[in-house]
Amino acid sequence: xxxxxxxxxxxxxxxxxxxxxxxxxxxxxxxxxxxxxxxxxxxxxxxxxxxxxxxxxxxxxxxxxxxxxxxxxxxxxxxxxxxxxxxxxxxxxxxxxxxxxxxxxxxxxxxxxxxxxxxxxxxxxxxxxxxxxxxxxxxxxxxxxxxxxxxxxxxxxxxxxxxxxxxxxxxxxxxxxxxxxxxxxxxxxxxxxxxxxxxxxxxxxxxxxxxxxxxxxxxxxxxxxxxxxxxxxxxxxxxxxxxxxxxxxxxxxxxxxxxxxxxxxxxxxxxxxxxxxxxx
Amino acid sequence: xxxxxxxxxxxxxxxxxxxxxxxxxxxxxxxxxxxxxxxxxxxxxxxxxxxxxxxxxxxxxxxxxxxxxxxxxxxxxxxxxxxxxxxxxxxxxxxxxxxxxxxxxxxxxxxxxxxxxxxxxxxxxxxxxxxxxxxxxxxxxxxxxxxxxxxxxxxxxxxxxxxxxxxxxxxxxxxxxxxxxxxxxxxxxxxxxxxxxxxxxxxxxxxxxxxxxxxxxxxxxxxxxxxxxxxxxxxxxxxxxxxxxxxxxxxxxxxxxxxxxxxxxxxxxxxxxxxxxxxxxxxxxxxxxxxxxxxx
Numbered sequence: 001x002x003x004x005x006x007x008x009x010x011x012x013x014x015x016x017x018x019x020x021x022x023x024x025x026x027x028x029x030x031x032x033x034x035x036x037x038x039x040x041x042x043x044x045x046x047x048x049x050x051x052x053x054x055x056x057x058x059x060x061x062x063x064x065x066x067x068x069x070x071x072x073x074x075x076x077x078x079x080x081x082x083x084x085x086x087x088x089x090x091x092x093x094x095x096x097x098x099x100x101x102x103x104x105x106x107x108x109x110x111x112x113x114x115x116x117x118x119x120x121x122x123x124x125x126x127x128x129x130x131x132x133x134x135x136x137x138x139x140x141x142x143x144x145x146x147x148x149x150x151x152x153x154x155x156x157x158x159x160x161x162x163x164x165x166x167x168x169x170x171x172x173x174x175x176x177x178x179x180x181x182x183x184x185x186x187x188x189x190x191x192x193x194x195x196x197x198x199x200x201x202x203x204x205x206x207x208x209x210x211x212x213x214x215x216x217x218x219x220x221x222x223x224x225x226x227x228x229x230x231x232x233x234x235x236x237x238x239x240x241x242x243x244x245x246x247x248x249x250x251x252x253x254x255x256x257x258x259x260x261x262x263x264x265x266x267x268x269x270x271x272x273x274x275x276x277x278x279x280x
Numbered sequence: 281x282x283x284x285x286x287x288x289x290x291x292x293x294x295x296x297x298x299x300x301x302x303x304x305x306x307x308x309x310x311x312x313x314x315x316x317x318x319x320x321x322x323x324x325x326x327x328x329x330x331x332x333x334x335x336x337x338x339x340x341x342x343x344x345x346x347x348x349x350x351x352x353x354x355x356x357x358x359x360x361x362x363x364x365x366x367x368x369x370x371x372x373x374x375x376x377x378x379x380x381x382x383x384x385x386x387x388x389x390x391x392x393x394x395x396x397x398x399x400x401x402x403x404x405x406x407x408x409x410x411x412x413x414x415x416x417x418x419x420x421x422x423x424x425x426x427x428x429x430x431x432x433x434x435x436x437x438x439x440x441x442x443x444x445x446x447x448x449x450x451x452x453x454x455x456x457x458x459x460x461x462x463x464x465x466x467x468x469x470x471x472x473x474x475x476x477x478x479x480x481x482x483x484x485x486x487x488x489x490x491x492x493x494x495x496x497x498x499x500x501x502x503x504x505x506x507x508x509x510x511x512x513x514x515x516x517x518x519x520x521x522x523x524x525x526x527x528x529x530x531x532x533x534x535x536x537x538x539x540x541x542x543x544x545x546x547x548x549x550x551x552x553x554x555x556x557x558x559x560x561x562x563x564x565x566x567x568x569x570x571x572x573x574x575x576x
Contacts, residue, residue: 027414095304117516124319144315
């Protein structure tokens with residue numbers, strides 16, 4: 001491509017981008033700073049000293065509700081959603097590589113699942129359980145509600161992934177006498193692994209943060225977003241900000257671990273990969 | 281012809297290959313049937329039921345719809361929600377397009393593009409609700425913005441409209457959903473054949489002409505996908521409106537959430553059906569412009 005001079009347009013757009021980043025980070029950084037507010041400090045600036053007081057308060061059960069319980073439920077639910085999203089999306093992605101009867105309606109159903117307002121899904125599942133006389137719970141109704149949100153995303157990612165996927169690898173495996181299952185297990189899945197980790201990550205973050213779809217489906221034991229929401233209406237101390245800081249750090253840890261997983265897979269693949277065509 | 285069929289009956293060998301796509305698609309189909317289709321049917325059915333302050337009763341009444349559609353409050357709330365959707369769409373579109381355009385066309389190295397993209401995505405790891413309330417110390421009466429404005433002498437009074445107003449609601453929406461516009465637009469821009477832009481330039485088109493006649497038409501699908509996301513998210517939202525308007529404004533989602541909390545499920549269901557119809561009509565209108573299935 002021709003080298004373009006960095007003219008006025010470039011700098012104008014670059015400053016716009018800079019402002020956008022500032023817009024995205026400004027508030028989050030603000031609350032991270034405010035979470036170190038001193039013991040007498042309030043929800044806003046100025047900082048009244050500097051302390052870890054509010055982080056300590058966070059872990060005292062009686063002070064802010066069931067933070068530990070809701071966190072562990074959210075993490076566990078996120079994990080289950082991740083596993084199911086990866087498996088079901090991969091399986092559906094494989095199906096959609098061929099035209100099958102009902103593929104178009106199923107595709108539109110998945111899209112519908114994305115555009116139906118979350119509160120409707122929540123209300124619908126809550127009512128369905130109510131009518132059937134079943135208690136909603138985080139690991140049944142809420143799990144289903146979260147999947148209606150994560151699966152369409154997973155499916156769309158799988159479409160994008162299979163568009164770029166070279167079928168020659170699978171054909172080669174088949175020519176070598178591999179069964180469909182062997183082909184899937186030893187060829188398709190390993191090649192797709194980084195994308196599958198991506199799908200899982202997506203599923204986890206969507207579930208971990210889902211509020212509206214959890215509202216009527218979680219039952220008596222809260223997940224974390226519901227707990228946080230409860231706190232925004234009842235807690236008026238910087239302990240909220242401490243909670244924000246801690247949960248952000250937690251999700252950063254999870255994401256980093258997953259990204260590290262991708263890098264590890266790729267490195268291992270590079271190390272153990274075939275030397276075909278390298279002329280060794 | 282018919283004798284041939286009788287004479288040589290085709291041996292129907294059972295082949296797993298033929299039913300494999302059905303088995304593979306079944307889990308997705310089942311989840312969507314149980315947790316999307318049946319619940320929505322439940323909402324439709326319950327919207328005709330009767331209720332009192334204690335319980336809901338199976339029935340077939342139009343009262344819930346009549347009450348809903350004859351109330352002034354409903355119409356005002358729907359209009360207000362649509363106002364939010366249109367304004368947020370406008371702002372996220374301008375921001376999303378500009379940001380995506382910068383990263384796609386002005387940043388040359390793929391690594392730098394990736395890095396800038398990650399930078400925009402990281403804030404999304406924080407809980408939405410926490411990100412919402414983090415605007416409060418910024419916009420509040422003694423917030424950073426007010427103090428800064430007074431500090432540099434723009435105003436001598438704190439500006440009250442900054443927080444708990446339509447302003448703060450729309451600002452928060454834009455903040456939460458801008459990325460839903462950036463990602464699909466960026467995606468379509470990256471798929472534009474760079475030779476087309478080169479050709480436009482060689483043909484004597486100015487930068488602006490290239491933008492209007494080449495880039496925008498080719499980015500249409502991304503804009504559409506982003507639009508669908510932003511519009512449907514805003515139409516159904518209740519928590520942003522509740523937290524950021526401080527109870528000053530209403531939205532359809534909030535109305536439904538309030539009915540739910542008062543256990544007026546049939547009323548909430550009727551409201552939900554109306555909301556669903558409106559959202560589906562909006563999306564259907566948008567899909568007439570671009571066929572997304574072709575673009576995937």
